Amino acid sequence: MATVPKFSEVKVGDAITPIVLPPITRHQLALYCGGSGDHNPIHVDLDFAKKFGFKDVFAHGMLSMGFLGRLVTSYAPRDRIRKLGTRFTSITWVGDVITLQGKVTGKREEGGEKLIDLEVRCTNQNGQDTLQGHATVAAA
């Protein structure tokens, strides 16, 4: 479990320990369909995906954002998360191996809190970013 980062010890450029995920499976997309309530068939129904011009089903962007949430909560506890945001920059396909990475981009004080800004991303096995995000956590 993550401990609260100490503001004085954190340096811009510090990296979060990367997480390499197991390959994305169709089963995982079905679980996320139910768990998230995003029932868009394009993520679980191959016939539907093909009808709209896709070669296969593909992962929900928000599944990958859930991975970014895991990365950020591996760095700071859940109740310390102030912001999490992302752009979805390319499609994540079944079988893709995603690596989660992050680093500290800034430190600041705002509203009486000591904040740490992070850049976070999901990258596939070809080195292409699928999500380019940012987060802010409150330090001690």
Place this chain on the structure above:
Amino acid sequence: MQLDKKIIGHEFKAFSAVAEAGKVRLFCKAIGEEDPIYLDEAVAKKAGYARIPTPPTFLQAITNDDPEKGGLLKLLNVDIGLILHGEQHYDYYAPVYVGDRITCQQKVVDLYDKKGGALWFVVSETSMKDQAGKLVAKATGITVVRNPDAAKK
């Protein structure tokens, strides 16, 4: 089809949804989250939480619990197969706990096109308040719509 900027400012009907324990477990299983604070109240309390917290992006499961789900698609009059998620941003003011009843109010805040009208970008904001009326989070999403006319070409 053309963009109709008149939808900017449209407010959807507010609804409330409960962060259910079983849904949180399924959500955690799907994203591979194994931290017991999301599953076990004793562990959560030991870690300093009043109750079992929900993972940061579980907010999506709450906003998807809209009984009039698909309101944005209806407003735009497009098929679900034509939409992609462009961006998502969350501001967290307090954790959402299992058992909380969250009231969500979504509104359209911007609409613009790119690539000569081939892609539409719809920006919406959702405020999320707990049962005490406290603002716990704000969700800002950008939905990308492939213009049906351009998608046919």
